[in-house]
Amino acid sequence: MKIIVPMAGRGSRLRPHSLTVPKPLIPVAGEPIVHRLVKDIAKVINQPIDEIAFVLGDLAFFGDDVVSSLKALAESLGAKPSIYRQDKPLGTGHAIMCAKDSLSGPAVIAYADTLIRADFNLDQEADSVIWVKKVDQPEAYGVVKLNDKNEIVELVEKPKFFVSDLAVIGIYYFKDVSVLKEELQHVLDNNIVNGGEYQINDGIKGMMAKGKIFKTGQVDEWMDCGNKTVTVETNAKMLGFLQDDGEQLIAPCLKIENSKIVQPCYIGKNVILKDSTIGPFVSIGDNSTIESSTVKNSLIQTHTTIKNANLDEAMIGNHAIFDGDFSKISIGDYSVLE
Incomplete structure (x- = not known):
């Protein structure tokens, strides 16, 4: 085949x-x-x-x-x-x-x-x-x-x-x-x-x-x-399926401080969570940092920093920096909003 x-x-x-x-x-x-x-x-x-x-x-x-x-x-x-x-x-x-x-x-x-x-x-x-x-x-x-x-x-x-x-x-x-x-x-x-x-x-x-x-x-x-909207929806559905399948979705090298994870979520390697609530239905790529934020129903890629955010139905690319009070955002790689 x-x-x-x-x-x-x-x-x-x-x-x-x-x-x-x-x-x-x-x-x-x-x-x-x-x-x-x-x-x-x-x-x-x-x-x-x-x-x-x-x-x-x-x-x-x-x-x-x-x-x-x-x-x-x-x-x-x-x-x-x-x-x-x-x-x-x-x-x-x-x-x-x-x-x-x-x-x-x-x-x-x-x-x-x-x-x-x-x-x-x-x-x-x-x-x-x-x-x-x-x-x-x-x-x-x-x-x-x-x-x-x-x-x-x-x-x-x-x-x-x-x-x-x-x-x-x-x-x-x-x-x-x-x-x-x-x-x-x-x-x-x-x-x-x-x-x-x-x-x-x-x-x-x-x-x-x-x-x-x-x-x-x-x-x-x-x-x-x-498009962005349906991709965020697909991310949520897939996380639910993977959780039901018993897959390990959170990397063991997570650094977490005064934060809560509401499953299902995917969290990659060397992610830092500080003073934040993550989930449900959130994917975070490797080497990203989330601080003083609430994030749900969102896709965040690698090497990205999120601060002081309240995100829902957001999609954020790689190597991005976001510091602000918007929710349904869609920003690509190497973008800076602070």
Whole structure:
């Protein structure tokens, strides 16, 4: 089994946090989004992973440190790491084809801006499985249309009229991903574009037209990391799940003075808490200091200093300094507000 991870986008909706760190590398509940996603997929697939292919953007933004991190992730799962580049943002189908040398055999394709909780049961009769989640407002999503055999017969983007309430979450399984490769090559060769880009859906539609069977897979939780607000919400959900799983979320080298921690929280190495109340649902990265503050429902990254703050639904980057009376703030790396 292979895992293909397109992650070349800049994550503009998550700025300023994605200005200096690629969005898939931003930690949520103490671990980068893409690391957590790949590990969760590897766990629930319950099959040996032979290769993990990452499709990155330009070298200037996705540099050597990113490559090293991703190679280490793949190797930790016993898989061969492969790195590809998508130099121009030409769509989801184009991104997948940038990894065409790895498109053979069974594979999961997963876009690195979402986290899941699921049991993956791969339908052996299906040529492909598309994971979906029931949503309240299907008109805001891409959804699947099913026939009376519960097979997917159509993909509809943001339907104006009700088609179904099963939204596509961006995770796919292909029994033989080379079939998708052939269809996407046809899309590229014939310049088939939607929204000015080459889309994976057009490759999937080509497969459907040739009689390939598509089934749905359902997830228990689908957690977005597209913007600051939903990323903070995802952090809170993930902390709850990790606590229920019995994971150790607080580093033993915490320095705490006249402070209280309300679980669940993730607290990294060499964090200093002084005269503060932390939690619930707070993640604090390594080497950060929180003093004379109350912090809940928030994400704080590494090497950051917070003083005299009352934070709720805040997201603060790396190497930042914040001293002030605001709550729902969003400041990026190396920012200073005092």
